[in-house]
Amino acid sequence: MDAIVVGGGIGGLAAAAFLQRQGVRTQVYEQAPALRPVGAGIVLAPNAVRLLRRLGLAEDLRRHALRVRTGWEFRRWEDGAVLLAQDMARCEQLYGEAAWLVHRADLLDTLLNAVDPKTVHLDHRCVGITQSPSRVEATFEGGARADADVLVAADGIHSGIRHQLVGRLPARDSGLCAWRALVPSERLPARYTAPTQTLWLGPGRHLVHYPVSAGRAVNVVAFTPAEAGATVESWSAQGEPGEFRAEFEGWDTQVGDLLAAVTEVGRWSVLDRPPIDRYGYERVALLGDAAHPMLPFFAQGAGQAVEDAAALATCLADAGGVPDALRAYSAVRVPRTARVQDASHGRATVNHLPDGPEQEARDGAFADQDPLRHSDWLYGYDAQAEARAAVRSGLVASATERATPLT
Ligand SMILES: Cc1cc2nc3c(=O)[nH]c(=O)nc-3n(C[C@H](O)[C@H](O)[C@H](O)COP(=O)(O)OP(=O)(O)OC[C@H]3O[C@@H](n4cnc5c(N)ncnc54)[C@H](O)[C@@H]3O)c2cc1C
Numbered sequence: 324m325d326a327i328v329v330g331g332g333i334g335g336l337a338a339a340a341f342l343q344r345q346g347v348r349t350q351v352y353e354q355a356p357a358l359r360p361v362g363a364g365i366v367l368a369p370n371a372v373r374l375l376r377r378l379g380l381a382e383d384l385r386r387h388a389l390r391v392r393t394g395w396e397f398r399r400w401e402d403g404a405v406l407l408a409q410d411m412a413r414c415e416q417l418y419g420e421a422a423w424l425v426h427r428a429d430l431l432d433t434l435l436n437a438v439d440p441k442t443v444h445l446d447h448r449c450v451g452i453t454q455s456p457s458r459v460e461a462t463f464e465g466g467a468r469a470d471a472d473v474l475v476a477a478d479g480i481h482s483g484i485r486h487q488l489v490g491r492l493p494a495r496d497s498g499l500c501a502w503r504a505l506v507p508s509e510r511l512p513a514r515y516t517a518p519t520q521t522l523w524l525g526p527g528r529h530l531v532h533y534p535v536s537a538g539r540a541v542n543v544v545a546f547t548p549a550e551a552g553a554t555v556e557s558w559s560a561q562g563e564p565g566e567f568r569a570e571f572e573g574w575d576t577q578v579g580d581l582l583a584a585v586t587e588v589g590r591w592s593v594l595d596r597p598p599i600d601r602y603g604y605e606r607v608a609l610l611g612d613a614a615h616p617m618l619p620f621f622a623q624g625a626g627q628a629v630e631d632a633a634a635l636a637t638c639l640a641d642a643g644g645v646p647d648a649l650r651a652y653s654a655v656r657v658p659r660t661a662r663v664q665d666a667s668h669g670r671a672t673v674n675h676l677p678d679g680p681e682q683e684a685r686d687g688a689f690a691d692q693d694p695l696r697h698s699d700w701l702y703g704y705d706a707q708a709e710a711r712a713a714v715r716s717g718l719v720a721s722a723t724e725r726a727t728p729l730t
Contacts, residue, residue, distance in 0.1 A: 324639065325349070325471040327461050329449045329484060331358065333430060334611025334628030335477030339660050340378050340437035340476075341636035348724025350469060351438065352461065352670035354448035354478075358435070362427030364535045364542025366391075366520060369420035369702040371626035374421070374633045376420070377707070378437045387429035388532055393519040397689060403575040407689040410510070414695055415693025418702045422526075424518060425536040430625065452476075452484055459606040464701075473645045474607045475635065477628070483614035488604050494594040497618060497671050500549035502567050503589040506541045508534065510584040514577075515541045520622070521580055526677040528570060531622075532581060543581060544619070546674075549592050562590025593618060596636060597667055598661035608635055615660040617680040623663050630706035631656055637710035648714070655713035659704070 324347045328335045332351030367375070367388070375384060394409030417422050425433075435443070448464040453472060460470040476484035485492070505590040510517050523530045530545035535645040547570045567590070568582045596616050602609045611628030635652050640646035676682040695702075 327471040328475040330477035335435035337629045337632035351443045352447035356446040360428030367423040369418040371629045372420045383433040388423040388425035389518045409694045460597035475609045480612040481617045492596040497593045499546045499593045502545040503542045506584045529674045538592040560591040562588040603653040618667040621667045634710035636707045641714040651713045
């Protein structure tokens, strides 16, 4: 079997790694002329780490990433009171894996170690695909073409291939804008580099920080109300540090001290899209953000892309032919990722409750719940085992001819 992967991001490289590992001749086509160190912090939860370990990447991760000691630690905006904290030593006992904090560039490097470098083609922007019953062909800007048995569309949130297959997915404006900054650790007190995913909850907004790059920098991401009509959806748009600080005026001094050290900040609108009901189209599979763009509130964008990659390779290895494999892939991945998409969507409300009875009930529920068992469905999931079971049981998506939004 041979395969084309369009997109050399986290999902595309993970797909190439899993496919090449099982002997599928796989070529990756990435539009960027160079694999530059773009992005900032990524959380790899146990469900993703489990799969990266099977690619033989545990040692590379250990070199670049920080093993989380305290998982999600929710704090109250006003005084820093801890509302919930996940003990990750127990997480390892329960799920066999920890979570890791990594810079996106380091994760891409790590994944590249599992991909044959001769098979990664930069400066190749896919402009269209065509299929026959036996092959699928991609055309690139400038006229180059490539064909294969199967094509993996891992071309990200603005996927042109999804657009060609499914049409325009209506964006749901979350009413929020995202801020992102990386602060060198030497500008901060040591408490900010503890391997903890800290999340500050407050009225109308929340802020997350954790160390990356083996502790050399602290990743800060925050969500605040967007200006009406703002629609720039980009990882590289710029913001104003002063405006960022102003959004969190009056919050606990630990937030103020952190934001005082920010000298550059990215800012963009957060758009959401409803889940679709199908990821397999005869010989084309949608994967990662191309399949299920999600709000970032569960920190599962990269993790779900890695799960997709592992599941897709398993389905292609175990099912009788490509179309059957992609039907099984769709059947196993759509419900899983739609659940994460919907859970992330719900967080936009829950995380931002104004102080009052609802917020008190939420914080009371945090105090009552087991902070880890609540995540069983997320962290305990084995994407390869689920894919194998789907193929064995003949599970196929009840696919309509065209994908339709589920909600
Ligand atoms: C520049 C950038 C920075 C990011 N920074 C962060 C971050 O700091 N924190 C975070 O949590 N998430 C970040 N993300 C998002 C995160 O990487 C993804 O949500 C997640 O990993 C899913 O990965 P993906 O492979 O599906 O999509 P992506 O990681 O977005 O990868 C898609 C890839 O496809 C390529 N591509 C797009 N169109 C074409 C085409 N027509 N032909 C060929 N190639 C194409 C893109 O250049 C990109 O490399 C970033 C994404 C990007 C693109």
